[in-house]
Amino acid sequence: MSSTAVPADSKKVRNRIFIALGTIIIIATYLYLVVGQPTDIAKSSFSQAGLIAIAGYVIGAILLAVGAIHRLPTATVAMVPVAIALNIVVGQLVSVIGIPVYLDSIGTILVSALAGPAAGVVTGILTNVIWGLTLSPIALPYAVVQVVIGVMAGYAARIGVFRLFYLAPIAGAITGLVCAIVSAPISAFVFGGATGGGTGAIVGAFQAMGQSLLGATTLQGLMSDPLDKAITFTIVVLILAALPSRFRNRFPFVREYHVFGRKNQALPTLPAPAQKTADAVAADVADATDKK
């Protein structure tokens, strides 16, 4: 990561080890559950697959969060609660409006794009921890999925996906693909494929067609996650375009990796009229209405 984002900390090596160990544990958990014992696990509830799924993913996620949080400067730490609240409130709002997607990772992706993958990881994990502590304990075992979103969105921002708005849905779909694959063992071995009415019916349909339990939950995830993340990434790129470039360029991560292209870098105080979309205008009007 950038030298500016790392506070002077004697525990730097320890944090690196935590991050490496967390990554290895998560990957090893998935490989053990999927490649190691492909058929026998799903045949009965008489196996420790559920324990391995929860323990491996939760321990891995916690190690990553502990390793990542020390890299964050105070300005980023102050931003994370806002992003988590955004995840939870929009996720809740979406269920009220009645759209068939989740949209519960807007804040995570926004923070990843502005402050890098480490910030995204912390935002993602704590979103599910807080969701688990307040509204629904089901969210807790899925914390690792938000880690994937944070990391992938952060590196997508690094390679410049958020410079062109039509690249964002592609990056989102790829992220959704990985999310579906990573979350499938939890849905299968912890919840038996039954995380909700609609998803449960799809899992049942795939099983009736001859899929294994893990195969069915993976296919179910592949049906919904890439679409959901493509939409979420698109929303984030539109929000980012609507934010004043003065605000965006406050972030060292944005300046270092030219997340929004080089032209804003040269003139950091220049407002970006080219990016003022109709939505942004509507937003400004709404903001004025709101402030009144």
Place this chain on the structure above:
Amino acid sequence: MPTSLFDNRKSVIHRLNPVTKLVALLAIIVIVFAIPVWWVSAIVLVVVIVPAAVISGSGGRLLSLSLKILIPILLVLFIVQGLTFPGGETILWRWGVLKLTTEGLLFALGVGSRIIVLILASILLVLTTHPGQLMSALSEHGMSPKFAYIISSTLQLIPAFSDRANSILLAQQARGLSLKGSPFRRIKVMLPLLSPLVLGMFTDVEERSTAMEARAFGSPAKRTSLIPVPDTTLQRVLRWVFVALALGAIATPILMGIL
């Protein structure tokens, strides 16, 4: 939207050190998932969770909250796995591709009993533990204060955020924004709601971080606690007993050779 389910009472369970309760919750989850037979979950439920819920006095709220989460999950679980379980052989009833199998029902019973314990135990922890106290107790045990700040701060932010989102929604509706229409249209509707929400909330982050830095938030020095969370030797011993029980549960199936 409620920010915390905490049920403020004065029972023994409420007064326990939050870390003790957290370790107990983790031990319970490890035990029921490590010995994957339904009657272990049933024993844990009857011997630990039900008495704890009764003593805490939050039993009623625990029941209503967890039923709301559990009923849909268990219903879907039994229908889907009972009828389409891939390993099903003993057919009780069939209709086309759907066949009700003993293996499927047993699988649903095994998974269902664990989910019941998982949900009940975690909701009981949330009901009997104030989030702020949990955070200070965990900080005393060496958790980074940044985690405590983020979690506590989010819990305070969510109601403010919700209010703001609602007022933006009302303002946009007053300007003629329609929430009806196709799913795609409704996603487009989200944008004029989100941009002002995000802009508004992120603008005060800068001032907040300056204020925090002025109070040495980023300092790596060890903090002392303003309000120490009470802890007893008995609870310290208990926590190690819970850890030992969990480790024993992991070893049992391997030693007994049932896997």
